[in-house]
Amino acid sequence: MYKKKQGLGGWIATILLTLYCLIAVILIGNMIISSFKTKHDLLFNTFGFPKEFSIENYQQVLIKDSLYRNFINSIFLTVASILSLVFVSSMTAYGLARYRFKGRQSLEVYFLLGLMFPIQIAILPLFVIMRTFSLTNTFIGMIMLYTANMSFSLFIFTQFFKELPSALHESAIIDGAGEFTIYLQIMMPISKPVIFTVMTVSFVQIWNDFYLPLVFLAKRSLHTLTLAIYQYLANFLAYWNYVFAAATLALIPVIIVFLIFSDQIISGLAAGSIKE
Template sequence: MYKKRQGIGSWIATILLTLYCLIAIVLIGNMVISSFKTKQDLLFNTFGFPTKISFENYRQVLVKDTLYKNFFNSIILTTLSIASLIFFSSMTAYGLSRYRFKGRQALEMYFLLGLMFPIQIAILPLFIIMRTLKLTNTFLGMIILYTANMSFSLFIFTQFFKELPAALHESAVIDGASEVTIFLRIMVPISKPVIFTVMTVSFVQIWNDFYLPLVFLAKRSLHTLTLAIYQYLANFLAYWNYVFAAATLSLIPVIIVFVVFSDQIISGLASGSIKE
């Protein structure tokens, strides 16, 4: 009876996820197709193929509206934030998983609370602190915020390091290796699948983040791609063909990352969440 119910639940989940994927594919496909339409064509042929393929939308957003600057801002911010996030979360997870000290479990639970409470609920005190430290309108301030929001990456790294045999660490200590050497020469290389997983998931989150840049990056020269698209919507609400072109450009890096690192994501999630 239990197996029968489990089978029905599995089928329902499969059907719902399949429908979700189909809806997402249709919406994304329509966005890409619409990015090649003129304004008039989009108005009278909303869901069809373009009457004539036009690259004017991309020329407008990239050249005339200099969206490439916002594109590079997003690349710089995302790359530096991911590097900082992986560096600090992996070291913290290694310490929490390998050492026993008073208050370790309480500290681990404190970090994991971030999975329940998003950073947005503390946005007002965060803004006051960042403004006092003169870190608003700086990439450094944004990198600190993204690094501090390490609950997911910390959880994945911690589960992975806990699964490693203690003999691995003990044999390295017997051979005279320091803790820094053990971490950099042994732990980091064998945790590559987890690193790729954290890198990919964090890339999608930071690249698509709109709320934190909106609050902490008021300077136009520092605007990320998501902010640029928002401003574009606000200023040119009638020109949805330009909006679709900008949104399509913002989607390309996400697709590339997922295609390149899809195998590593599955391997990393399995390594970080399943115990033998």
């Protein structure tokens, strides 16, 4: 099979991406190694291996500082938000892709504007609305915010549903299936690659999010893992050994998710963007 030669631009992009990946691996590796150092060892041996591997940092953050509670908060908020996001965005995309009504294209453009403008630019009116309805300091309010920020997932689902043959929908209607039955029992099963993609990308975004929990979760018992890590940096003298240990723990679920669903991410993006 003929393989197109890579041009100068391709080589430059490859070199830059390779350097970026190499730097990222080095920094992450140093973070993991430093998480086993004592504060004194980290101060005088920043980039070397620890003189003696110690799990004291992990004992401090997990047990003494009760980081496991923040871990549980992050897991619950992330999982609940992803389930809500997938359900709402897929159902909305199904309606936009399968039905023709006045204003449909304008509605699509409106939703896609979220890809251009981050949610942070509307943080003040959002805070006023959330406080008015007593949704601050609640996981329900956070789940609603993450669900509303569905521009990417809506775009992927919409493109996928548009590429499905209309005969599939019409034959289901002839067989007597209702719209919700078609959506739940036909459309969702065949859109598994897209679902895995949306779930994985959303997991990383929500799990690593710091800004929205900082604004809307002032109650300490509701703090997520990112807020808990920030507490170690908020002091005048940062406890970097605890920061590295907590950050390493926060990195583990992300690595696991990508190792399991890496193939599904690629196939899902292809299914939601390539037109035949």
